[in-house]
Amino acid sequence: MRLTCPLCGARDRREFTYQGEAVALSRPDPDAGPEAWNTYLHLRENPAGWRDELWYHEQGCAAWLVVTRHTTTHEVRKVQLARDVAKAEGTA
Amino acid sequence: MRLSKGGLIERAKPLTFTFDGHRYQGYAGDTLASALLANGQRVMGRSFKYHRPRGPLTAGPEEPNALVTLGHGPTQEPNLRATTLELFDGLAARSQNRWPSLDFDLLAANDLLAPFLGAGFYYKTFMWPRAFWEKLYEPAIRRAAGLGALSGQANETRYEKAFAHCDLLIIGAGPAGLMAALEAGRAGADVILADEDALMGGRLNSETLSIDDTPAHAWAAHTVAELASMPNVRLMPRTTITGAYDHGTYSAVERVSMHLAAPNDAPREAFWRINAERAILATGALERPIAFANNDRPGIMLASALRSYVNRYAVVPGRAVAIFGNNDDAHRTAADLLDKGVHIAALIDSRPDATCTLPVRFIPGAQVAHATGRKSLEAITIATQSGTDRLQCDVLAVSGGWNPTLHLTSHMGARPRWDAKTAAFLPAPDAIPGLIPAGAVTGRFSTHAALEAGLTAARDALSVLGLKHAQTDLPTAEDAPYAITPLWAVPASGMGKGRAWLDFANDVTVKDVKLASSEGYKSVEHMKRYTTQGMAPDQGKNSNIGALAILADATGRSIPETGTTTYRAPYAPTTLAAMGAGGQGKGFAPERLTTSHAATLKAGAPTVEAGLWHRPSYFPRPGETHWRQSCDREVAMVRSHVGITDVSTLGKIDIKGRDTGAFLDFVYTNMFSTLKPGRVRYGLMLREDGHVLDDGTTACLAPGHYVMTTTTAAAGPVMRHLEFVAQALRPDLDVALTSVTEQWAQFAIAGPRSTDLLNTLLDDAVTDEGFPFMACGPVAIKGTPARLFRISFSGERAYELAVPARYGAALFDLLKARAEAMQGGAYGMEALNVLRIEKGLLTHAELHGRTTAFDLGMQGMMSKKKDFIGKTASERPGLMAPDRERLIGLRPTGAVKQLLAGAHLFDRDAEATRMNDQGYITSACFSPTLGHAIALGFLVRGPDRIGEEIRMVDHLRGVETTCEVVAPQFFDPDGGRARD
Numbered sequence A: 001m002r003l004t005c006p007l008c009g010a011r012d013r014r015e016f017t018y019q020g021e022a023v024a025l026s027r028p029d030p031d032a033g034p035e036a037w038n039t040y041l042h043l044r045e046n047p048a049g050w051r052d053e054l055w056y057h058e059q060g061c062a063a064w065l066v067v068t069r070h071t072t073t074h075e076v077r078k079v080q081l082a083r084d085v086a087k088a089e090g091t092a
Numbered sequence B: 001m002r003l004s005k006g007g008l009i010e011r012a013k014p015l016t017f018t019f020d021g022h023r024y025q026g027y028a029g030d031t032l033a034s035a036l037l038a039n040g041q042r043v044m045g046r047s048f049k050y051h052r053p054r055g056p057l058t059a060g061p062e063e064p065n066a067l068v069t070l071g072h073g074p075t076q077e078p079n080l081r082a083t084t085l086e087l088f089d090g091l092a093a094r095s096q097n098r099w100p101s102l103d104f105d106l107l108a109a110n111d112l113l114a115p116f117l118g119a120g121f122y123y124k125t126f127m128w129p130r131a132f133w134e135k136l137y138e139p140a141i142r143r144a145a146g147l148g149a150l151s152g153q154a155n156e157t158r159y160e161k162a163f164a165h166c167d168l169l170i171i172g173a174g175p176a177g178l179m180a181a182l183e184a185g186r187a188g189a190d191v192i193l194a195d196e197d198a199l200m201g202g203r204l205n206s207e208t209l210s211i212d213d214t215p216a217h218a219w220a221a222h223t224v225a226e227l228a229s230m231p232n233v234r235l236m237p238r239t240t241i242t243g244a245y246d247h248g249t250y251s252a253v254e255r256v257s258m259h260l261a262a263p264n265d266a267p268r269e270a271f272w273r274i275n276a277e278r279a280i281l282a283t284g285a286l287e288r289p290i291a292f293a294n295n296d297r298p299g300i301m302l303a304s305a306l307r308s309y310v311n312r313y314a315v316v317p318g319r320a321v322a323i324f325g326n327n328d329d330a331h332r333t334a335a336d337l338l339d340k341g342v343h344i345a346a347l348i349d350s351r352p353d354a355t356c357t358l359p360v361r362f363i364p365g366a367q368v369a370h371a372t373g374r375k376s377l378e379a380i381t382i383a384t385q386s387g388t389d390r391l392q393c394d395v396l397a398v399s400g401g402w403n404p405t406l407h408l409t410s411h412m413g414a415r416p417r418w419d420a421k422t423a424a425f426l427p428a429p430d431a432i433p434g435l436i437p438a439g440a441v442t443g444r445f446s447t448h449a450a451l452e453a454g455l456t457a458a459r460d461a462l463s464v465l466g467l468k469h470a471q472t473d474l475p476t477a478e479d480a481p482y483a484i485t486p487l488w489a490v491p492a493s494g495m496g497k498g499r500a501w502l503d504f505a506n507d508v509t510v511k512d513v514k515l516a517s518s519e520g521y522k523s524v525e526h527m528k529r530y531t532t533q534g535m536a537p538d539q540g541k542n543s544n545i546g547a548l549a550i551l552a553d554a555t556g557r558s559i560p561e562t563g564t565t566t567y568r569a570p571y572a573p574t575t576l577a578a579m580g581a582g583g584q585g586k587g588f589a590p591e592r593l594t595t596s597h598a599a600t601l602k603a604g605a606p607t608v609e610a611g612l613w614h615r616p617s618y619f620p621r622p623g624e625t626h627w628r629q630s631c632d633r634e635v636a637m638v639r640s641h642v643g644i645t646d647v648s649t650l651g652k653i654d655i656k657g658r659d660t661g662a663f664l665d666f667v668y669t670n671m672f673s674t675l676k677p678g679r680v681r682y683g684l685m686l687r688e689d690g691h692v693l694d695d696g697t698t699a700c701l702a703p704g705h706y707v708m709t710t711t712t713a714a715a716g717p718v719m720r721h722l723e724f725v726a727q728a729l730r731p732d733l734d735v736a737l738t739s740v741t742e743q744w745a746q747f748a749i750a751g752p753r754s755t756d757l758l759n760t761l762l763d764d765a766v767t768d769e770g771f772p773f774m775a776c777g778p779v780a781i782k783g784t785p786a787r788l789f790r791i792s793f794s795g796e797r798a799y800e801l802a803v804p805a806r807y808g809a810a811l812f813d814l815l816k817a818r819a820e821a822m823q824g825g826a827y828g829m830e831a832l833n834v835l836r837i838e839k840g841l842l843t844h845a846e847l848h849g850r851t852t853a854f855d856l857g858m859q860g861m862m863s864k865k866k867d868f869i870g871k872t873a874s875e876r877p878g879l880m881a882p883d884r885e886r887l888i889g890l891r892p893t894g895a896v897k898q899l900l901a902g903a904h905l906f907d908r909d910a911e912a913t914r915m916n917d918q919g920y921i922t923s924a925c926f927s928p929t930l931g932h933a934i935a936l937g938f939l940v941r942g943p944d945r946i947g948e949e950i951r952m953v954d955h956l957r958g959v960e961t962t963c964e965v966v967a968p969q970f971f972d973p974d975g976g977r978a979r980d
């Protein structure tokens, strides 16, 4: 498997560390309530299909990435810097 | 018998080799199998279960019978296929799975027990009594049934792993692959052409075909020579592509030096990962046998294999050859043999309407029903419409049609589809993204079709790659149609005794498959597991389709209804040594060494592993015979004089930026934005779920510049966490993180005389006023800049001194010498651990991932003035409940004075059962300072139970005592020794 880091280019997946669904980007407010925090901490969709997930280019540039991957075919549609995604969400 | 001329062997290069100790001669270009056949040795193995004598069925990598062992001792390598082992001078092979010898195998008695050893016999015969399975049945079965053995010794042979990248990977160098490589190579693409054979050309080297009016093998050689001259083409002979993976990744095994008499430094095999933009699958097809009674007798082989032996190796493995087939390849075989002057006893074609123009005895509409002869074929029984006929022959070539070698197309989950016209499975469309099947693997079996498909596939790939076509001309070649009438197994009725073999390698017969079906194993997956069909080293390459067809027939379904088998990687048997190349010893666990490592070893200190780091346990002095003596002395040394130890393994993270204070406030529970330059603060870090991630100190070196220390164990995870917070949660903050663990060597100088020692080194002396507890700042040692931190992990007045790593070794030597001159010295991990337990300081024994700040008695460090990672979750009621297991200290009160980490805690009078569990010990040691054992642990409502006597039980080590619950700070609880 290969991932194309926006900063480094196409690299072997062994350079990356996987970190689950990208919901971790959407941190609730401290007073959002137990439901929101429970969802954020523990609930993941685990779809058989497209999913945004977090990968860390640990053996490369140390960028956190949001990878849009199909969980059954492993096709990768998009790789973005988590920083860019987080900034865009912050301004939305 | 070797033909006097012809073949692609090098007659000028005779080679000597041995098989089971007997000396033989062959030629360069031979395989072990072809050379043995040339010497009249046709039995090359004994079968898996019944120990029937077997000869080669094939001439290639799919061989199920002729498996041999090479080498002795650690280098012993079993289950190598004689049909692919290239002959070299001095090769010494041994047969397997026989006792005492290949010729006389006592275990062949199993063949007589066949009625008891059919499908599923493991499950039926040895069910009772249960205890017999482990002690009697399994060892006996293992001895009798099996393959070659490993030596059990560590193998020091060199293997290698390697990576390659290309525009176009072409898998297989037969006509389709060569044609594709020629076009793509000429077009300038970066091409890798891989073939499992040493000699590229595929079937062109085994057939008597012509391409552009030259012999096909000569065309192949000419084409390979042109490809070899292209700098953009990499030829990889002896390389099997074993797997297809995501995003154009392919695994491959190259036999780098297995074929060399003197490999010297070359690795035996290399495991490749090849990344290809595009790939062409030109793997061709494998011929399949037809099942009939005793079809496993030595001398019976595939027709294509016989043509390989005759045409490529110039070997005729007998005197009278019969040929049996259900398609035209049987006729091609007859023509080739006639051309070499070999006597053909008969050509038997199961198709009633078949015709033949060759001058041979031709029997259409007939089937070979039975074979006789044990160690060698002697005769066959032919069943025709009018009756049976017995025919003397010592070789029988069988052609049951061709199975496309489509295994790789299944590796990502696609299922092959059945094609009735060719009576074969064909690759599913788009099975592997970017992989184009071409040639015989798509069910187009003529040479013309292969060349044309190779050319077309190359052009398709070039278009995708954005390269111009090279306009290579399509050579002329035969384009014979493929006409086949499926025949899987000759009906057994009336043909006398004898089993019909499907899976030669695992001894599975037609009857076994039918038995599985009648016992309810009607799914192909169940049948496989029940009969073990397809589970031998050939992975069912010779038997999967036949077994499936017979199962379909037995269950009254069509083949597509019955299904197919899922081919999984690796395509061919692969040594673990190749796949794991570089992963043994230090390749498996690399060593991280501190700059003081050499001095540590020189001082005679044993080392202990901390993650990948190697750290000193203790520094023994003359007369000390037990580690405790050294440890106790080192603790006392630090408490009364001065000790030094290397703390470079702690994670060090350099943090810079305008918003560093706000960032640290967000990742630590306590405030850091208030920390002034020149000051250090202890911090606690939580995970977002409210549990403790790590602790450590962070020093403010200058405005906007901090250096954080993490525990040795958590250095990597903390760095990952901080980067996540900085990039994904707080991209608004200006902060940059750099790991500097390797860049700085850092030493603790601990003890009442630490300031005195330090001031013998520093260019400018430090004072308590200028450098109080928790101060930090730049210092210099003989002009070399260093960083000094007044922090303590021992409870004593202490410093940590950091220098650029290149000065580490020199500084350690200097510190050690100065300390020894002051009744001190170096101390190791044992003493370091005792010192911190005496002070109740924490490591990952306590911060084990399930403890909260509340559990550790650190709830006061959770700031109420700000948000931080883990704050909301840590306030969940369950994480603040008074009856949680919370940190306490323990000291023994009973007759047994020992406390053990891992032991569990119970109420004094309670039974030591799981239901009564009240907590556990995380760290324990003997305290030389206090003169008794001490321990840290977690106890239900712990801090409320100070003074209570409880029970400690270590069920594992059988130790039990009573102990008193005390505060976790055993020594100098108010911290005056470090501070004042």
Ligand SMILES: [Zn+2]
Binding pocket: A005, A006, A007, A008, A009, A057, A060, A061, A062, A063
């Ligand atoms: Zn990167």
